[in-house]
Amino acid sequence: MTDLPVTGGPAGAGDTGVVRGLPVTATIPEGHVRMPDTGPPPAPPPDEPAGATSSRRGDRLFRWLVTGSGAFVVALIGAIGLFLLVQAIPSVLVDQDNFLLSRNFDTEDPANLRFGILDLLLVTVEVSVFALVLAMPVGLGIALFLTQYAPPRLARPFGYLIDVLAAVPSIIFGLWGILVLAPVLEPVAGWLQAHLGGFFLFAPGNSGIAGATVFTAGIVLAVMILPIITSITREVFERTPRTHVEAALALGATRWEVIRIAVLPFGRSGYISASMLGLGRALGETIALTIILAGVQTPFSGSLFDGGATFASKIALSFAELNNDLSAGAYIAAGLVLFVLTFAVNALARAVIARSGAVA
Amino acid sequence: MAKRLDLKDVDIYYGSFQAVDGVTLSIPPNSVTAFIGPSGCGKSTVLRALNRMHEVVPGARVEGEVLLDGEDIYAPNVDPVSVRRTIGMVFQRPNPFPTMSIRDNVVAGLKLQGVKNKKVLDEVAERSLRGANLWNEVKDRLNKPGGSLSGGQQQRLCIARAIAVQPEVLLMDEPCSALDPISTLAIEDLIANLKKQYTIVIVTHNMQQAARVSDQTAFFNLRATGEPGRLVEIGDTEKVFSTPTEKATEDYISGRFG
Amino acid sequence: MSTTIDLDEPAVGPTFTPISTGRKIRNGIAAVLVTLAFLVAVVPLVWVLWTVIAEGLSVVLRPGWWTQSLNGLLGRQQGGGAYHAIYGTLMQSLIAAAIATPIGILVAIYLVEYGAKSRLARATTFMVDILTGIPSIVAALFVYAVWIAILGFDRSAFAVSLALVLLMVPVVVRSTEEMLRIVPDDLREAAYALGVPKWKTIVRIVIPTALSGMLTGISLALARIMGETAPMLILVAYAPFINYNVFAGNMASLPLLMTVERANPTEAGSDRIWGAAITLILIITVFQLIAALLSRVTAPKTK
Numbered sequence: 001m002t003d004l005p006v007t008g009g010p011a012g013a014g015d016t017g018v019v020r021g022l023p024v025t026a027t028i029p030e031g032h033v034r035m036p037d038t039g040p041p042p043a044p045p046p047d048e049p050a051g052a053t054s055s056r057r058g059d060r061l062f063r064w065l066v067t068g069s070g071a072f073v074v075a076l077i078g079a080i081g082l083f084l085l086v087q088a089i090p091s092v093l094v095d096q097d098n099f100l101l102s103r104n105f106d107t108e109d110p111a112n113l114r115f116g117i118l119d120l121l122l123v124t125v126e127v128s129v130f131a132l133v134l135a136m137p138v139g140l141g142i143a144l145f146l147t148q149y150a151p152p153r154l155a156r157p158f159g160y161l162i163d164v165l166a167a168v169p170s171i172i173f174g175l176w177g178i179l180v181l182a183p184v185l186e187p188v189a190g191w192l193q194a195h196l197g198g199f200f201l202f203a204p205g206n207s208g209i210a211g212a213t214v215f216t217a218g219i220v221l222a223v224m225i226l227p228i229i230t231s232i233t234r235e236v237f238e239r240t241p242r243t244h245v246e247a248a249l250a251l252g253a254t255r256w257e258v259i260r261i262a263v264l265p266f267g268r269s270g271y272i273s274a275s276m277l278g279l280g281r282a283l284g285e286t287i288a289l290t291i292i293l294a295g296v297q298t299p300f301s302g303s304l305f306d307g308g309a310t311f312a313s314k315i316a317l318s319f320a321e322l323n324n325d326l327s328a329g330a331y332i333a334a335g336l337v338l339f340v341l342t343f344a345v346n347a348l349a350r351a352v353i354a355r356s357g358a359v360a
Numbered sequence: 361m362a363k364r365l366d367l368k369d370v371d372i373y374y375g376s377f378q379a380v381d382g383v384t385l386s387i388p389p390n391s392v393t394a395f396i397g398p399s400g401c402g403k404s405t406v407l408r409a410l411n412r413m414h415e416v417v418p419g420a421r422v423e424g425e426v427l428l429d430g431e432d433i434y435a436p437n438v439d440p441v442s443v444r445r446t447i448g449m450v451f452q453r454p455n456p457f458p459t460m461s462i463r464d465n466v467v468a469g470l471k472l473q474g475v476k477n478k479k480v481l482d483e484v485a486e487r488s489l490r491g492a493n494l495w496n497e498v499k500d501r502l503n504k505p506g507g508s509l510s511g512g513q514q515q516r517l518c519i520a521r522a523i524a525v526q527p528e529v530l531l532m533d534e535p536c537s538a539l540d541p542i543s544t545l546a547i548e549d550l551i552a553n554l555k556k557q558y559t560i561v562i563v564t565h566n567m568q569q570a571a572r573v574s575d576q577t578a579f580f581n582l583r584a585t586g587e588p589g590r591l592v593e594i595g596d597t598e599k600v601f602s603t604p605t606e607k608a609t610e611d612y613i614s615g616r617f618g
Numbered sequence: 619m620s621t622t623i624d625l626d627e628p629a630v631g632p633t634f635t636p637i638s639t640g641r642k643i644r645n646g647i648a649a650v651l652v653t654l655a656f657l658v659a660v661v662p663l664v665w666v667l668w669t670v671i672a673e674g675l676s677v678v679l680r681p682g683w684w685t686q687s688l689n690g691l692l693g694r695q696q697g698g699g700a701y702h703a704i705y706g707t708l709m710q711s712l713i714a715a716a717i718a719t720p721i722g723i724l725v726a727i728y729l730v731e732y733g734a735k736s737r738l739a740r741a742t743t744f745m746v747d748i749l750t751g752i753p754s755i756v757a758a759l760f761v762y763a764v765w766i767a768i769l770g771f772d773r774s775a776f777a778v779s780l781a782l783v784l785l786m787v788p789v790v791v792r793s794t795e796e797m798l799r800i801v802p803d804d805l806r807e808a809a810y811a812l813g814v815p816k817w818k819t820i821v822r823i824v825i826p827t828a829l830s831g832m833l834t835g836i837s838l839a840l841a842r843i844m845g846e847t848a849p850m851l852i853l854v855a856y857a858p859f860i861n862y863n864v865f866a867g868n869m870a871s872l873p874l875l876m877t878v879e880r881a882n883p884t885e886a887g888s889d890r891i892w893g894a895a896i897t898l899i900l901i902i903t904v905f906q907l908i909a910a911l912l913s914r915v916t917a918p919k920t921k
């Protein structure tokens with residue numbers, strides 16, 4: 001039972017804020033007023049220096065340029081949303097099946113579209129939640145290891161190691177997952193099916209190809225979202241006020257107890273929102289799942305040993321072949337549902353962080 | 361319950377920087393000892409060495425002996441956690457656990473030790489809060505978060521939390537420096553009471569406070585900036601304030617420097 | 619106080635109140651579990667990298683790998699290289715970066731220096747938030763819907779770049795915003811006090827101060843989009859030969875090469891996949907190193 005290294009300050013600004021999906025503004029040192037415009041600036045920009053019309057024109061031009069680019073982004077996304085709807089609605093209108101409840105996705109014949117998102121949704125949610133269930137405890141453990149257990153000198157290099165995981169392209173994880181990991185997992189999968197097969201999650205599945213299952217995909221996804229969960233959680237844990245840590249130590253808390261009464265209560269909402277960002281990433285992951293999941297003809301049974309397709313992998317697999325707008329519209333409609341899903345999850349993650357105020 | 365502390369030739373380091381050099385002093389049980397001296401002379405450092413909080417800073421270490429009733433708290437077979445359990449500490453800024461209620465803050469230490477009996481916990485909470493002169497002010501809102509109290513109340517809450525585990529020694533690092541004069545008086549009264557049960561060491565840079573609350577006073581100083589701090593003199597408070605043996609002490613006390 | 623309490627400590631005990639064995643065990647278990655969690659994450663990392671190196675290293679050391687395409691080679695024929703795919707990957711991401719960087723920086727400047735809490739600024743922040751979490755396949759669909767379905771352009775490498783722009787802009791905005799915000803206001807005020815107009819203050823003083831962090835953010839964003847695959851699947855078709863024209867025709871990229879060769883069961887196909895994988899990792903590593911280097915070179919000199 002040795003001592004807890006109370007790490008100095010938060011990590012340098014350099015290694016934060018670059019994870020896609022990071023909840024914004026991770027490290028803003030306190031005490032900097034946001035911008036000169038928010039209040040009356042102590043020394044306002046000199047608007048009328050002698051004979052400086054050119055500088056005023058420069059100012060106006062520049063203001064126009066940056067404001068314009070802000071407006072451009074808003075207009076662009078708005079327009080894109082509109083166009084997506086324009087593309088999707090006609091297909092949904094001529095859909096012969098129920099868009100939300102059908103398990104088919106038949107777009108061969110534009111005159112007779114039969115598609116629904118139910119199976120896509122179920123597979124997407126199951127594989128992502130499975131990945132999250134695996135990644136959350138491990139991510140928490142890594143964040144605790146890096147901030148509370150690793151020798152201070154090694155914490156940084158160890159942290160980089162986890163960041164390298166984030167830099168490996170998804171396609172490589174996908175290939176590794178199906179070619180290398182899946183065969184190794186086969187005995188585990190077999191054991192689970194043999195012993196726990198009565199439970200729907202572990203029932204023998206419909207995937208015709210060994211290892212091309214939600215099970216393998218979920219494990220690979222878990223590895224892929226681990227760095228997201230870890231990096232944000234770690235950052236929040238690092239900000240645990242030293243005073244709380246010392247208060248716990250002074251009461252005679254063991255290292256683990258310090259974590260329980262000081263670190264976790266402070267970092268909990270950060271951890272939750274980090275996990276939700278990880279979930280958002282998992283929901284939209286495309287190529288790794290395209291590679292791993294076997295295409296199947298039967299509906300999804302809920303088993304981890306099923307194949308199938310997620311929103312993203314379905315779109316990726318089929319879209320290139322499309323040659324008419326109505327069929328494309330069916331996939332765009334599915335894409336919109338995926339978009340709404342990830343947006344909701346990410347917005348929730350942001351709300352959790354914002355409400356707690358734990359992270360600046 | 362109270363125990364004595366003896367320091368023998370204690371050197372304290374932050375990495376390669378020596379912050380304190382060769383401190384030898386004795387702290388008798390059931391007394392209040394005040395550490396005074398200019399800032400940066402190592403008062404907090406010495407205090408934190410007394411319950412092994414010092415080594416929490418990476419690279420920090422202590423040499424020499426710190427004896428609690430004759431037993432070295434730095435002996436290899438001694439667990440720093442049990443040292444801290446035995447020697448409590450109150451910090452400069454009140455630091456209640458923000459997510460815990462007032463009651464849970466007080467009994468946090470007991471809960472760690474596995475006490476689950478609600479009756480016992482309630483009893484200890486009341487007794488400790490009474491002991492910290494806070495009971496009457498908070499008895500109707502024990503389930504409110506600790507952060508909802510005023511600064512002075514929070515500090516007394518922290519004292520209640522520290523005495524709830526019945527330590528032998530209570531260390532206080534400038535416990536009043538973040539408080540207003542009225543709260544300060546409340547805490548000083550409290551210290552006089554706590555002395556009956558605990559051995560108390562308090563760091564302060566308020567000389568009047570040292571004179572008011574302490575039985576003996578230790579004056580620390582630096583020879584020069586960058587040099588380690590050292591103990592200049594220690595003695596009965598009355599004597600140190602009226603007829604200090606060292607010139608430096610006299611200068612400091614009469615406000616001629618620092 | 620005389621109330622006895624039910625603590626498991628004897629009245630006259632050892633000097634130091636001992637810690638119960640249960641607590642020590644729990645502390646030990648926590649330490650083991652937490653360390654295991656870290657090891658659990660290191661295993662796939664090492665395993666993946668090892669797989670890629672073991673399978674692909676000999677391929678990228680072949681003479682033609684970096685200089686030849688796969689033009690005219692049959693699936694089972696060894697030889698050729700990934701030049702065409704490297705070109706495609708670099709071209710598509712650099713074009714994306716060339717578009718996304720100025721937009722991202724301008725938007726960030728707007729948000730930090732001009733937007734205050736205006737309605738437009740809030741709308742912009744909201745849209746950037748949307749983009750931040752958007753799956754790459756959805757970004758690709760965006761571009762498909764507008765660029766190809768509505769505006770009627772053909773699938774091309776440029777369409778891929780546009781999708782990558784959507785993925786890169788939010789990262790650039792966020793990292794630039796963060797860097798601009800940590801520039802102390804004193805600097806701005808000092809410039810205003812000298813009579814420097816606001817835009818010049820931003821261009822000459824604020825941006826140079828934040829430059830190091832901005833460049834790092836941009837390079838890291840670039841490294842990220844290089845590994846994207848989804849947009850290529852939808853927005854451009856693979857070509858085994860070199861196509862320099864980003865606006866027309868099929869074009870390869872490393873991820874697309876890997877996807878296409880998945881259908882090739884021969885050893886040559888497997889070699890190409892892993893060769894492309896290691897090449898992609900190398901390129902991404904190079905850009906991350908550039909990011910590290912840039913941040914060091916451009917860091918404001920403090921001493």
Ligand SMILES: Nc1ncnc2c1ncn2[C@@H]1O[C@H](COP(=O)(O)OP(=O)(O)O)[C@@H](O)[C@H]1O
Pocket residue numbers: 374377379397398399400401402403404405406417589
């Ligand atoms: N965490 C630390 N790391 C390195 N040096 C420290 C640390 N804390 C204090 N010091 C140094 O140790 C010396 C004594 O500090 P301290 O004990 O806080 O003084 P005091 O409490 O008397 O004001 C000072 O020189 C201070 O700079």
Ligand SMILES: [Mg+2]
Pocket residue numbers: 403404405
């Ligand atoms: Mg101090």
